[in-house]
Amino acid sequence: MSVTTRSPSAERFLALRKAIVDDDTLGAAQRALTLSELADGWLARLFADVPAKVRRGFALVAVGGYGRQELLPGSDLDVLLLVNRRGDPGAVADALFYPIWDAGLALDHSVRTLDQALDMAGHDLKVALGLIDARHVAGDDALTEKLRSDARDGWRKQAGTRLPELEAMCRDRAASVGELAHLLEPDLVQAYGGLRDTLALRAVTASWIADRPRTGTVDVARQWLLTVRDALHRATGRRQDRLLFEDQDDVAVRLGLPGADAMLRRVAEAGRTIAYASDVTWRDVERTLAGRQRRGRRQQLVRRPLADGIDEYDGEAVLSRDVKPDRDAVLPLRSAAAAAQAGIVLSPQTLARLAAECPPLPEPWPASARDALVSLLGAGPGIVPVWDSLEAAGLVVRWFPEWERIRYKATRTPVHRHTVDRHLVETALVASRLTRRVARPDLLLLAALVHDLGKGVKGDHSEAGEQIAVKLGARLGLTDADCATLGRLVRHHLLLPETATRRDPDDPATLATVVDAVGTREFLDLLACLTEADATAAGPVAWSPLRARLVGDLVERTRRVLAGSAPPALARLTPEQAALAAAGELAVRVAPAPSPADGDGDGGGHGLAVVTVVAPARRGLLGTVAGVLALHRLDVRTAGAYTVGDTAVLVWRVVPRRGGGPDEVRLREDVGRALGGSLDLRERLAARAAEWRGRVIVHARPRVELLRSVSADATVLEVRAHDEPGLLHRVATAVSAAGVAIRAAVVETLGSEAIDVFYLVDDAGAPLSAAAEDAAVAAATAAVGGDDGDDVTPSP
Structure with missing residues (x-):
C-alpha cells in the first residue's frame, strides 16, 4: 500500500491507518514501516502548516520505536520537539500535539532545547537510550543531526558508567519479570530475552565498548518477536505486550501456526537466542571495563585451575592450555560442573570446542561422568546459566535425547510458572538445598531433573516417566537397584501432595497406601524432598504454607510407621586388605x-x-x-x-x-x-x-x-x-x-x-x-x- 506524504485530515489519516492495520497481506515489518511513513507524512504536514517565521529553529524528531520505524498498531507516537532559539515553543507544540490527541492516538512527547536534551540524556538512562534511535521527521534537519551526533558521542564518553547501569537495569528486569524462553505467559518486551534486551544490545554496540555476537540469528529472533507483538496488538485491538493464555490461540491463528504451543515454542527459541547473546555481550562489557581498570593498576590476569582440564580465566571457565578435548568424553560435563560450582559460565569459545571436539559419552556412562552431572545439578544457582549455555550448544539433547520432547513445552495450569524444561532445572536448583536431608543426594538431584520427562509423551506423565527414568538411569551407569529407585521416585512424585490434600489423613487406609508405596525411611525422605523441590519450583500456589504443613504431617506419620527399618551394613575387607591388616x-x-x-x-x-x-x-x-x-x-x-x-x-x-x-x-x-x-x-x-x-x-x-x-x-x-x-x-x-x-x-x-x-x-x-x-x-x-x-x- 502506497502512502502519500501530502496532508490528509485527521479523519483521513485514521482511515488510512486502520486500513494498514487491517491489511492481512502486509507482513509485520512492512506494516511497521508503512505506519511509520504514514505518521511521518501527517506530522510533517502539520509542522509545515505552522507559519515559517514561527517554526524556524525547530525540529521534530522521532525517538524510540517510532525512531526505528517500528510503529506497531498499539505503539505510541514518541516524539521530541527540539528548539534551537529563544522564544516560546507553545505555538508549534500546540499545532503538532493537539491534532494527535484529538485523533485519539497515544502520544509520548517532550519539548527541549538541544542543551536540555543532551543534559537529560547525561542523567536519565532511558532518555539516552531513546536518543540513540533519534530520526528526523520535519523542520531543521541540521539541528536533528547535531542532536544525533552529540547524543552518540556523549553515550560513548559515558559508556564506562552508563553500561553497568544499563546492565543492572536489565538484570533487575529479568529478576522481576522472568525469562522469555521459559514463561508460560511471556512479556514480549520486558522479559529477559525480549525486545527490550535487543535495544540494550544496540546500545552496547553504539558505545564501541563491545559488540553483540556477530550472528544474524539475533536479528531474526528480534523480527519474530516483533511479528508476534504485531499479531497480538491486532488480535486484542490494543497495546498489549504479554501473551496471556486467552489470547494465545488467536495470535497463533493470525501467524498461520497450528496452535498456541507451536507459537510459544518459536517465541521461546527467539528469547533463548537473544538472552544468550545478551549474556555473552554483558560478559564482554564487564571484561573490557575491568581490563581498563587493571591496565590503570598494572595488574595482569592469571589462570586458576578449577578441575582437570578446565581453568578460570577472566571470569569464565576455559580449557587448560594442554588439554585434548578429542580424547576426553567427560570433559564437557566436568567443565560444566566446575563452572557452576564456581558461579561462573563456560566461555563461548570453550563451549564451541567442547561441543565440536569431544567424543560422545559411552553407554553406560563412566562413574566420573555421572559424578560430574550430580555436581552440576547440586551447584545451586550456578546451574541455571551453565545449563542454558549447554542447551544452546546442543549438549543437553546430546546427553539426554528425551529432553527434546519437553524443550520449551508449556504447561497450561495456574500452578506452574515455567515451561517444563525450565521447571526441571529449577527443581534441581531447589533440591540442591535439600540434599543434606537424604541418604542419597545423587538420586534426589537426578529425580529432580527427570521427574517430568513423561510430559513429552502421551498418557499419564508419572507412569510414562517411570519407564523413561529407569532407561535413563541405566544409561547413566546406575545399578539396577538405583534405576528402580529413580523410576519409583518419578512414578510417585505426586503421591504425597495428592494424598495429603485429597484424602482423609485420619483414615488408616490413607497412611497404609503411602507406607506401601514408599517402603523405607530412605525412600520416604527422598520422596518428601523431591515433593518440596517440585512444588517450590512450580510456584507459590503449589507450595503454600497450608500444603507444606499437610505434606509435612503426612510424612511424619509415615516416618513413625517406618521407624523400625534397619540401617545398611558396612562393607567388608577384601582378602588382600585383610592380609595387610x-x-x-x-x-x-x-x-x-x-x-x-x-x-x-x-x-x-x-x-x-x-x-x-x-x-x-x-x-x-x-x-x-x-x-x-x-x-x-x-x-x-x-x-x-x-x-x-x-x-x-x-x-x-x-x-x-x-x-x-x-x-x-x-x-x-x-x-x-x-x-x-x-x-x-x-x-x-x-x-x-x-x-x-x-x-x-x-x-x-x-x-x-x-x-x-x-x-x-x-x-x-x-x-x-x-x-x-x-x-x-x-x-x-x-x-x-x-x-x-x-x-x-x-x-x-x-x-x-x-x-x-x-x-x-x-x-x-x-x-x-x-x-x-x-x-x-x-x-x-x-x-x-x-x-x-x-x-x-x-x-x-
Whole structure:
C-alpha cells in the first residue's frame, strides 16, 4: 500500500491507518514501516502548516520505536520537539500535539532545547537510550543531526558508567519479570530475552565498548518477536505486550501456526537466542571495563585451575592450555560442573570446542561422568546459566535425547510458572538445598531433573516417566537397584501432595497406601524432598504454607510407621586388605578401581583408583591420611575405615584433581612423615582450602547430626557439607582432638556433597557419654563451619 506524504485530515489519516492495520497481506515489518511513513507524512504536514517565521529553529524528531520505524498498531507516537532559539515553543507544540490527541492516538512527547536534551540524556538512562534511535521527521534537519551526533558521542564518553547501569537495569528486569524462553505467559518486551534486551544490545554496540555476537540469528529472533507483538496488538485491538493464555490461540491463528504451543515454542527459541547473546555481550562489557581498570593498576590476569582440564580465566571457565578435548568424553560435563560450582559460565569459545571436539559419552556412562552431572545439578544457582549455555550448544539433547520432547513445552495450569524444561532445572536448583536431608543426594538431584520427562509423551506423565527414568538411569551407569529407585521416585512424585490434600489423613487406609508405596525411611525422605523441590519450583500456589504443613504431617506419620527399618551394613575387607591388616605394619597400596565386571559399581571412571592404607590403630589416623590425600590433590569419592585388632585399615576411592594417578611411593613416604610429625598438614591444607573457597560458591548449610538407633556399640556421627580440599582431614582431626576414638568410618562424595559417617567410641571401646557426644558434635560443627562455625545446623 502506497502512502502519500501530502496532508490528509485527521479523519483521513485514521482511515488510512486502520486500513494498514487491517491489511492481512502486509507482513509485520512492512506494516511497521508503512505506519511509520504514514505518521511521518501527517506530522510533517502539520509542522509545515505552522507559519515559517514561527517554526524556524525547530525540529521534530522521532525517538524510540517510532525512531526505528517500528510503529506497531498499539505503539505510541514518541516524539521530541527540539528548539534551537529563544522564544516560546507553545505555538508549534500546540499545532503538532493537539491534532494527535484529538485523533485519539497515544502520544509520548517532550519539548527541549538541544542543551536540555543532551543534559537529560547525561542523567536519565532511558532518555539516552531513546536518543540513540533519534530520526528526523520535519523542520531543521541540521539541528536533528547535531542532536544525533552529540547524543552518540556523549553515550560513548559515558559508556564506562552508563553500561553497568544499563546492565543492572536489565538484570533487575529479568529478576522481576522472568525469562522469555521459559514463561508460560511471556512479556514480549520486558522479559529477559525480549525486545527490550535487543535495544540494550544496540546500545552496547553504539558505545564501541563491545559488540553483540556477530550472528544474524539475533536479528531474526528480534523480527519474530516483533511479528508476534504485531499479531497480538491486532488480535486484542490494543497495546498489549504479554501473551496471556486467552489470547494465545488467536495470535497463533493470525501467524498461520497450528496452535498456541507451536507459537510459544518459536517465541521461546527467539528469547533463548537473544538472552544468550545478551549474556555473552554483558560478559564482554564487564571484561573490557575491568581490563581498563587493571591496565590503570598494572595488574595482569592469571589462570586458576578449577578441575582437570578446565581453568578460570577472566571470569569464565576455559580449557587448560594442554588439554585434548578429542580424547576426553567427560570433559564437557566436568567443565560444566566446575563452572557452576564456581558461579561462573563456560566461555563461548570453550563451549564451541567442547561441543565440536569431544567424543560422545559411552553407554553406560563412566562413574566420573555421572559424578560430574550430580555436581552440576547440586551447584545451586550456578546451574541455571551453565545449563542454558549447554542447551544452546546442543549438549543437553546430546546427553539426554528425551529432553527434546519437553524443550520449551508449556504447561497450561495456574500452578506452574515455567515451561517444563525450565521447571526441571529449577527443581534441581531447589533440591540442591535439600540434599543434606537424604541418604542419597545423587538420586534426589537426578529425580529432580527427570521427574517430568513423561510430559513429552502421551498418557499419564508419572507412569510414562517411570519407564523413561529407569532407561535413563541405566544409561547413566546406575545399578539396577538405583534405576528402580529413580523410576519409583518419578512414578510417585505426586503421591504425597495428592494424598495429603485429597484424602482423609485420619483414615488408616490413607497412611497404609503411602507406607506401601514408599517402603523405607530412605525412600520416604527422598520422596518428601523431591515433593518440596517440585512444588517450590512450580510456584507459590503449589507450595503454600497450608500444603507444606499437610505434606509435612503426612510424612511424619509415615516416618513413625517406618521407624523400625534397619540401617545398611558396612562393607567388608577384601582378602588382600585383610592380609595387610594381619601383618600390622604401615603399608600403602594403589590399584585401579574395579570395573563393573568385577562387581563394583564405580565403573573405573576418570582416573578412579583405590588407595589402601594399613597402619597401627591410633587416634587421629583417619584425619592424617585424609590430609595426605588432599595434599596430593586426590579427591575422595568413597572411603571406609575399619579396625582389625590393633590395626586400622583405611580404604579410599580417589580421583586425581589433575591428570596422572596416585603415586604409591610418594604416598607411603608422606603418610609416614605425617604420622611421625615431620609433615605439617594443617598449614598447607588451610591455604589450599582458602584458595578453594575463593572460587566456589557454597549455597547449602552444613549439617552435623547424631544418628540414633544405628549402632548398639558405638555413637554414630554424620557430617554433611560441601566437599572441599582437606574437609575430611579437618573434621576427623577435630573429632579425634575432642578426646574420642573413630572406630570406623563410611565416607562418600556424591557430586559435590560430602557425607562422612563416623562410628565413635571412648577409650574403653564403648559408646560415648552425653558429654562426649556434645564435645564431638561441637568439634565437627566448628570444623565444617570454618573459624566462626557459622551456617551450621547441629542436630543432637
